[in-house]
Amino acid sequence: MAKIRVSYEYTEAEDKSIRLGLFLIVSGIVSLFILGFCWLNPALQDLQGKAANCTVLSVQQIGEMFECTFTCGTDCKGTSLYPCLQIYVNNSESNSRALLHQDEHQLITNPKMDSRMAPW
Structure with missing residues (x-):
């Protein structure tokens, strides 16, 4: 018996929804890196005490x-x-x-x- 392959094509609305979801995931990851490196890292360094005489x-x-x-x-x-x-x-x-x-x-x-x- 041969298996039947069903190919499914997304509609235009489904395709746009998938692209939007992937875009939101990627932009969220990029935002976390920007927040971590540009804002959080300098703020944490300011909290560290500096030695002084x-x-x-x-x-x-x-x-x-x-x-x-x-x-x-x-x-x-x-x-x-x-x-x-x-x-x-x-x-x-x-x-x-x-x-x-x-x-x-x-x-x-x-x-x-x-x-x-x-x-x-």
Whole structure:
């Protein structure tokens, strides 16, 4: 028995729909590459911190005490009070005076520290 081959030709509307679908897929992939290389890559590079040398300009004890809870083992726990310090540094990268923070999280959670900066 011989197999019957059926050839199917697309109508003009189906052909246009297939071309449109392929065009949308290709343009979406090209858009992802453009977004990734032209916008996202520089934005991610800006998020990376740059190393800079800082020179301590002044250290001030502002009179407040900071409560710190510590553990040094299973049976060793406690709370201590430490004085709050403001450390002003000169940033060699931007050549500007700044209040030193441990990290960006500390800067966000303690915004009142910036309002105490004395004029230079």
